[in-house]
Amino acid sequence: MPASRPTILATSGGFRYSARLRWEVGALTHRAVALAGVTGRAPRVCLLPTAVGDDHALVSTFYDNAWRQGWAGSHVSLFPMPNVDDVRKHLLSQDVIWAWGGSVAGLLAMWRLHGVDTALREAWQDGVVLTGVSAGSICWHVGGTTDSFGPELQPVTNGLALLPWSNGVHYDSEAQRRPLFQRLIADGELPPGYATDDGAGLLYHGSELHEVLTERADARAYFVERRPDGSALETPLPATRL
Template identity: 25%
Template sequence: MRLVVIGGGFVKHFDNFHINKRIVELVGKVNPKVLFIPTASNDDEGYIKEFKDTFEKQLSCQVEVLRCINENPNESQIIELFRSSDLMYLGGGNYVNMMKPWKKYKIDHKLEEALNSGTLIAGISAGAICWFKSGIRSNYEGEGYIESSGWQIINKIFCPHYNQRDRAEALHSILLNGNRTEDTIALEDDSALYFTDNTTELIGDPSKSWLLQVKENKLVKQKINA
């Protein structure tokens, strides 16, 4: 497994650029081929341009984009994009809107297969939640935040954008009211963790990555030292 999960932030901002620079280094190739999957943003073209400006012009990558909201890719096109990619980057946005077309096109299964085969995958916010047992996302049908299930590749709860006070408070409430036994990883914007089968690397500001646990009905919070 080679997986980078990012708490949030903008691709072109300095702190997040540092993370993306490290991700490209992890690929281990010159001019790597990157597949950007911006489904959670509804294939937003502004987001795609920002990604290309960063990864092509500044990080010397070759970028392909898999659009499955504004386009209707066939099976062979998706397979070829996956086969030829050195890095897959899953964008942020609406978690529910992301998961529906991924199931339709079987992208969820293809991503898991790619991870198991050793392809480096990075996901930010919604694109990171899917890999965990569950994650904290916005309640798109109302106010506040709720918990949604993921693929359980990492048997922990995940909270992106932990720097947002209302989101952090919602996470704390969910954990304490449920007396949860799972560890929770909470990442602020511009922070990331790189998981392999045996190691974890902290990328970005170490003061922005947190491990939360519920012990004796109390929330225990500590910085991640990886």
């Protein structure tokens, strides 16, 4: 059963510390799975670990989590070749697709090389819930700020643009993020957009923001736009604590 409308939950979170595993599923990802509305069977959740080079330890921990959550877990890796015969068919058969963080520039390049970008757009339009953290949040937008090219953050402006906004991640935990995101919007290099503190997520229905969700009490999200005088205006948004 697909979601009733195109749905994206773009986050700076979705996983947390675990005493038994490298990490475990967080409240934001639990909400993404719930949004798929699956009943009577295990939800099909597919991990896209492209942004960390299809890291084997990450994939293994995902399957540990999927087993514990009662999900029908799968993943699509692209290195050294796709691990499934038909990437499009596999992605369109999922209930939730979860894109992990890392290099958003590398992620976008590999997805386009293998046609994952067009498959994801089709899946989104068909009601597969898209979610992700960091690079896996920026990718759904027009662009944002990235450390894909080195420790000095740079803009990325060639996102999938399923959402017509820019996206700032790790807004409260990495010092370069906030000022660069604001400057890029003020200069017109990025369109207006939404930023998330660690532990916050942006729930979109269609291309419009529906709700801000948080898995941390002090996490916030913000709308940043360009003022007529060319400066940036940041507006905190109301949020629902999960």
